[in-house]
Structures are given as C-alpha cells and as structure tokens.
Amino acid sequence: MSWMDDGGFEIRTFADKAGRAMAQMSFRTSTGHFDIILGKTEVQRIRRECGRAIKEIDQKKGQE
Structure with missing residues (x-):
C-alpha cells in the first residue's frame, strides 16, 4: 500500500475567519507532519x- 493510501496525503477545504474558501494540504511521512494552507489560486496552479x-x-x- 502506498503512503497516500495509508492517509499520508490529504486536502480538505475550510473557510478562514473572513469567510474565504481555503484548502489545507497535509503530508504525513516517517520524518514528520506538514500542513500547507492554500488559497484558490494556489490550488488551481497545483491542479x-x-x-x-x-x-x-x-x-x-x-x-x-
């Protein structure tokens, strides 16, 4: 099973305090856990x- 299948990667959406739609991209590896907050433009660029x-x-x- 890959690290992605094991829950090592996730993207979830949420609204920030101003009500704007944001995304949180999470990576979990053997060396740590990393969260990156993205706006719509950044998500589109990744896409x-x-x-x-x-x-x-x-x-x-x-x-x-």
Whole structure:
C-alpha cells in the first residue's frame, strides 16, 4: 500500500475567519507532519501542474 493510501496525503477545504474558501494540504511521512494552507489560486496552479505532469507521463508511456 502506498503512503497516500495509508492517509499520508490529504486536502480538505475550510473557510478562514473572513469567510474565504481555503484548502489545507497535509503530508504525513516517517520524518514528520506538514500542513500547507492554500488559497484558490494556489490550488488551481497545483491542479495545472499536476495535469501537465500527467500529460508528460502519458506521452512517455506511449513512446515505450
């Protein structure tokens, strides 16, 4: 089972004190626990980068 399946990665949404939608990205590893607070723009940027990485992986898979 991967570290992601074991609950080592999680993203949850919440509202900040001003009522804005935010996201908390959590990583749990053998060396510690890390939380990162993200706004909508940052989540969108991560989404774009993940989409780009998936596209590159798929292209490399097709070349093999």
